[in-house]
Amino acid sequence: MADIDRISELHDDLLLKILSQVPTKKAVTTMVLSKRWGLVWTMVPKLKYKDTRKEGDKSVWCLINKSLQLHKACVLESLCIQVNHQFSKAEDVGKCVSYAVDHCVRELSLDISSLSQIVLLPPNVYASKTLVELILAGHRLVVDVPSLPCLPSLQKLILICVMYKDQNSHVRLLENCPALRHLDVLRDMSDNVSRFIVKVPSLNSFTYMQTGLIGDSGTSLVLDSPGLRKLSLYDHGLIKNMPHLDSASVSHSVHQTNDKFLKYFSSVRIFRLILHNVAYCSAINFPRLIKFKLHLSCSNLSNSSLEPLFLFLHNSPILKVLTISCDPALGSKDLPLSWNQQSSVPGCLLSHLEIFVWEKFGGRRRQERECVAYILANSKCLKMARISPICSDNLEEKEKMVEDLKSMYRVSASSQLETPLRVTT
Structure with missing residues (x-):
């Protein structure tokens, strides 16, 4: 059966749409296919x-x-x-x-x-x-x-x-x-x-x-x-007026990240914050915040802290999604990490938090494990938790870390819970 050129039978408008999707150099080369194609590309x-x-x-x-x-x-x-x-x-x-x-x-x-x-x-x-x-x-x-x-x-x-x-x-x-x-x-x-x-x-x-x-x-x-x-x-920047801000992603060092700066983000519902020095703690309230990601990218590795996280939790009453992400260097067992047992449980853990994610989890330090255990043990509405350990060639060490995470106590959710809590690698 002879080959049939069905494309050349298409209407010009459709051919132009096809040629508009490819680089012009290729569109120009179609002029050698047939007389029908000779000048079509010139109208693209x-x-x-x-x-x-x-x-x-x-x-x-x-x-x-x-x-x-x-x-x-x-x-x-x-x-x-x-x-x-x-x-x-x-x-x-x-x-x-x-x-x-x-x-x-x-x-x-x-x-x-x-x-x-x-x-x-x-x-x-x-x-x-x-x-x-x-x-x-x-x-x-x-x-x-x-x-x-x-x-x-x-x-x-x-x-x-x-x-x-x-x-x-x-x-x-x-x-x-x-x-x-x-x-x-x-x-x-x-x-x-x-x-x-x-x-x-x-x-x-x-x-x-x-x-x-x-x-x-x-x-x-x-x-x-x-x-x-x-x-x-x-x-860094001087921010003057953002009353309707809904979503923000901010990367700042500690001397720039202060209450005066963060107050302009108090209306956000989705917030991604990259801190290069996590010694600073904010007291700003976030009454509308439902999704928060804290990335610890510490430029001063001798001063690592999880304290800002819990201040954000205390000040975000309706938070539903929490993600923690760490630079691989922060997973080193030789680096100190500040974490203190909380005197009171943040309200969002008791009534709203549904998804908890920790990316690049080191797991070697006691403080990290205690922090995860605390969140799992107090999040009554939690539907899913995903802990992703830092990639390691030591398979035995990684498997032990996963088993430790699975053995942590998780407060019972309601009987209507359909999506089970799971730990993935």
Whole structure:
């Protein structure tokens, strides 16, 4: 039976959807299949270009320029360019970006990490009426925002290790994005900004991280976004206004993690806290907290403590899910660990806690075992506990640890308990 080309019989709209899901280089090659495919790819509304080392000396920009010259779609829905290994010219970048904006692009992603020269985006980027999502990445890519920018439709903005022309470039950009809901920022020491100010009333989700910064580098974050509901913060910052915050992930050292800072998170329902020095204990109440993960990533290994955990338990009356995670170094039997028997049982253990997880459990120290035993013995509503020991080549030692955990007393749950308590490795 002869082969039947059923794909070529499909409607143009369906073919365009298929070609939009593959890199543009592959879409272009379909023109050699048949006359039917000859010009179909030129109407694809989504263009994706990515360089690889396998391409050798052939520049991906040649492909981009030629394909854009042949492109016939009136509206360009998405343009994604990732050039990490090849030389890029500023004029090549500018032409591609300008073309996309002129064709009403909605999603623009530009990753030019290999750039060796300064690149300024064309001015029309900052006046696009159609951009909904903008992703910019590259140490030599400069955000140079004009005095009167306007991005009325922009909802998602991601800035990865870009440079800023001056201290106020990012401020002008954010101030003129009235619909912005999601903002991700990754900074390093060379971005030309000391105080990164985020004051966006419409902002719903924000992720902020600094890299390459040692100690007090003089850089800081100022956050004032009252509509914020989800926050991931991986450095210190001055927080002013977050009354509706629902979910937060925070990584801080002890001298920055204090009551004044933590009070802004008192409304959260889901909280992940990474402490690099766990000597600090918070007295802030968390009346809405139902899911809490405490990661002990101790930079001062001589001062390890479980005390902050129990203060959080005492101050989180309706907590249902508790996760403890430790750096492997904290599982060493030679490191001290502070743990004191509690004078009173936290209310959440008696009436709400349903899931208890301890990741990378060392189990060699008496204090760790006592802490786990205490939680198991006092959590009356517990449905599931999962203790994951640190990986060890000593199978006998690991099996003994698991047997010790299984033998710990667990307070009886109600007769309606359907999901049995279990210990897994």
